[in-house]
Amino acid sequence: MSESVIKLQGVWKIFGDRADEAMAAVQQRGLTKPEVLNEFGCVVGIADCTFSVERGEIFCVMGLSGSGKSTMVRHLNRLIEPTAGSIEVLGKDMLALGGEELREMRAMHIGMVFQHMALLPHRTVRDNVGFPLQVRGEPKSKRWEVSQQCLNLVNLEGYEDRFPRELSGGMQQRVGLARALASNPEVLLMDEPFSALDPLIRRQLQDQFMALSAELQKTTVFITHDLDEAIRIGNRIAIMKDGMIVQIGTPEDIVTNPADEYVKDFVEGISKLKLVFAHSIMEKISDYKPARGENLTKSPRTPHDTDLDHLIDIATTTTQPIVIQDSAGKDVGVINKSTLLKGIQGGKA
Amino acid sequence: MTDTGLELGPKSLDSSVGEFVKENSDYYSTEFAKIQGKTGFAWSWNTMAAIFGPLWGALRGLWGFFWTFLVLELFALVQIGRGLWGDLGASQMARWERLEGLVAKRQQQAKELLQQGDNEGANAALNVAGNLRKAADNARDAAEAASSEAVTILVVGLVLLVIVKVIEGFYANVNYEKQYLRWRAAPEVQTGLSWPSAAFGSFLLLGIWPLTLYRFTVSKPDALVTEFPIKKQFFTPTANWLEGGFDWLAVEFGNVFKGVTAAIRAVLDGLEVILVATPWPVVMLVIVVTAWRLAGPRVAVFSAAALAYLAMFGLWEVSMITVALLGAAAFLCLLFGIPLGIWFGKKPRAYTIALPVLDFMQTMPAFVYLIPIIAFFGTGKPPGVLATIIFAMPPVIRLTALGMRQVPEGTKEAAVAFGCTRWQLLTNVEIPLAMPSIMTGINQTILMCLSMVVIASLIGAGGLGANILEALQYAAKGQGMLAGLAILFCAMVIDRIIQGMYRRKTGQA
Known part of the structure; x- marks a missing residue:
């Protein structure tokens, strides 16, 4: 079922006049980022990025500012040229594309949303949304029809003839999203689209985006510095630090199995109630020694992929431990109150 | 008291003051604390500064103090010098002596004439002698008055010097405290005493004071002091050489210049x-x-009122010639200026190279480049337009380049991400976003064209400028005023239309 839409293999970006020399030195001697800066005066933007994104997936890239996530996403449509490595989008080797093919790729297949919207202030909302189609040489009638549809998708009917500066930040970003959708691309690149918005609007836009995404099934690379956002939105998350990908995994993987201290620090403050499931905290039923007054036959039973939030609901209705069943309906584990509380606390038994 | 580390009490400031002043740190710590404790002017006296004045400033690295008081003290010293040994009545005295000589000569003449029996001649000579005597007496009185002023000047000079010294004494610490604050922010500021600085200060002082005093106190200073000892031995050959160069160019590239003239004339004729x-x-x-x-x-x-003014005073046709002149110049400015500006905006290196040329075009007085223009293009309207273009093109180039550089990178990046070609980027994003700046440039260029119209008339460009030039030559105040107002109205009509157009466009958008 799955098919990789985006494939990155060993992509490096080194900024500076002596980038090629630095690259060679890195490959031969394995220099670190500060060593490269010292020796060549070059800054390592991203280092050895390898990952692939499946069709229809929302792939979040999370990292602090300066971790290279925005640089990385700009490689996917070659706004930035990599120093080394290979990039494949929709089965095409991006680095082999000539100017005309690259423009076509950008205009037809890859949409992009920017943190600071980057709308054209002298054009109405309608003309902003229709801009990618205008670039492709579509006639006005087609442009207007499509931009109308896209504006409807983001709930901006009635604002077609306004100018961007008349709209609030959240509305402007929805125009940005509509513009990215206008050319009906298979791939969406979103560079911190909601970071500049206030928390309430951000949440609204996240919900709207997820609804849209479920409907349109676009393959999306979503950049954010907010782990909560990444967990809410992403099917998988890549965590970046100093230009390197530290960990790639599902939100649950990341939260329950942080790869290193850096990721652990991030995960610390995250609520695990919806991310941790019964099977990762339960005790094996064979190892479980019932306490006095406990009778597992009277226990409520629930599937192994029940999340903590739901387990709490169940636990409040009974004095018995909870018995966990596997997908075949067989009893495999037990969770009593103390296991549950530990699980809430640490995500692991 | 325990050191909380939070409160940087007076102690820690003290130590940094000590680090800054190096010598006399106790004295300066106290004085600075006094200054910092006051909101108004703090009366803090520094005897050394009062005595040594500018030299103290040099020693402590206060060059503003040094130069200010160097000049003020010099002024006081010149007065003292004039009072002491300046020969104040010297010129009047010399006149008196000369006149006395003439009187004696005339009296001698009269005596001789009387001996010869020429009574009338003798009387006339005596008469003249009497008049000369009066003039001589006047001169002597003036000389005496002048030398009696010497004492006053001397006193004034001394009083001035004392006042300057007092100001130095009271200002020194205030100034030094400011320097201390600058040093806290920028450690490269000089600290403590610097003997090289003091030596340099003394050198300046010795170079400036004696010569100046000599020039102003001695009645007939040596020519070496009053004028630069050089004649025209370098000027003339260089000027001749340049002249030869111009002549050569005019001959060699005659056809190019003719072509340019023809092109300008075509635009001008059309307008x-x-x-x-x-x-x-x-x-x-x-x-x-x-x-x-x-x-x-x-x-x-x-606009209607302004046009009526032009028509009522019979300036209609001249005004239209002027506007045609201006229009041709402005059109050509924009035709070349905007593309150049766009290019410079995109290529910073080209702009860096062009910048001195633009500065040169703008700052060179118009009269100067009228000369080569006459040499290459002759006189008449096209050279006038050309001179106007040289003067008026820089603003539109600069402001277009500025506008292009101010287009946000993010917006350009977004356009590229949607597959824009360079041309689409330029026409859909960069130029529209740079438009406010470009419009300002266009407006400025047009107004500068108008201000050149008068100067261009010097080389026969005609129009209202010629009227004003004529009025200037014959001191015809009325005519000059009417023609001047006509230029003003032309400028205002054009300016208001462009401004209004732009305001409306941005206002409704």
Whole structure:
């Protein structure tokens, strides 16, 4: 079922006049980022990025500012040229594309949303949304029809003839999203689209985006510095630090199995109630020694992929431990109150 | 008291003051604390500064203090010098002596004439002698008055010197405290005493004071002091050489210059046909309606009044010639200026190279480049237009380049991400976003064209400028005023229409 839409293999970006020399030195001697800066005066933007994104997936890239996530996403449509490595989008080797093919790729297949919207202030909302189609040489009638549809998708009917500066930040970003959708691309690149918005609007836009995404099934690379956002939105998350990908995994993987201290620090403050499931905290039923007054036959039973939030609901209705069943309906584990509380606390038994 | 580390009490400031002043740190710590404790002017006295004045400033690295008091003390010293040994009545005294000599000569003459028996001649000579005597007496009185002023000047000089010293004494610490604050922010500021600085200060002082005192106190200073000891031995050959160069260029590239002239003339002729040959009611109507449509009713009314002024005083045709001149210059400025500006905006290196040329075009006085223009292009309207272009093109280039550079990178990046070609990027994103700046440039260029019209008339460009030039030559105040106002109205009509057009466009958007 799955098919990789985006494939990155060993992509490096080194900024500076002596980038090629630095690259060679890195490959031969394995220099670190500060060593490269010292020796060549070059800054390592991203280092050895390898990952692939499946069709229809929302792939979040999370990292602090300066971790290279925005640089990385700009490689996917070659706004930035990599120093080394290979990039494949929709089965095409991006680095082999000539100017005309690259423009076509950008205009037809890859949409992009920017943190600071980057709308054209002298054009109405309608003309902003229709801009990618205008670039492709579509006639006005087609442009207007499509931009109308896209504006409807983001709930901006009635604002077609306004100018961007008349709209609030959240509305402007929805125009940005509509513009990215206008050319009906298979791939969406979103560079911190909601970071500049206030928390309430951000949440609204996240919900709207997820609804849209479920409907349109676009393959999306979503950049954010907010782990909560990444967990809410992403099917998988890549965590970046100093230009390197530290960990790639599902939100649950990341939260329950942080790869290193850096990721652990991030995960610390995250609520695990919806991310941790019964099977990762339960005790094996064979190892479980019932306490006095406990009778597992009277226990409520629930599937192994029940999340903590739901387990709490169940636990409040009974004095018995909870018995966990596997997908075949067989009893495999037990969770009593103390296991549950530990699980809430640490995500692991 | 325990050190919380939070409160940087007076102690820690003290130590940094000590680090800054190096010598006398106790004294300066106290004085600085006093200054910092006051909100108004703090009366803090520094005896050394009062005594040594500028030299103290040099020693402590206060060059502002050094130069200010160098000049003030010098002024006081010149007065003292003049009072002491300046020969104040010298010129009057010399006159008196000369006149006395003449009187004696005339009296001698009279005596001789009397001996010869020429009574009338003797009387005349005596008469002259009497007049000369009066003049001599006047001169002597003036000389005496002048030398008696010497004492006053001396006293004034001394009082001035004392005042300056007092100011130095009271100002020194205040100034030094400011320097201390600068040093806290920028550690490269000089700290403590610097003997090299003091030596340099003394050198300046010794170079400046004695010569200046000599020049102002001695009645006949040596020519070496009063004028630079050089004649025209370098100037003339260089000027001749340049002249030869111009002549050579004019001959070698004659065809190029002719081509340029012809091109300008073509534009100019076209505009003159439109503005001058078209019946005046048509032109007026078109201008007023344009003003109304582009800039609104108020500008239209103003334009109508201004045009009526031109017509009523019989300046219509000259004005239209002027506007044609201006239009040709402005058109050519924009035709070359905007693309150049766009190019410079995209290529910073080219702009860096062009910048001195633009500065040169703008700052070189117009009269200077009129000379080579006459040499290459002769006189008449096209050279006038060319001179105007040189003067008026830089603003539109600069402001276009500025506008291009101010287009946000993010917006350009977004356009590229949607597959824009370079041309699409330029026409859809960069130029529209740079438009406010470009419009300002266009406006400035047009107004600068107008201000050049008078100067261009010097080389026969005609129009209202010629009227003003004529008025200037014959001191015809009325004519000059009327023609001047006509230029002003032309400028204002054009400016208001463009401004109004732009304001409307941005206002409604």
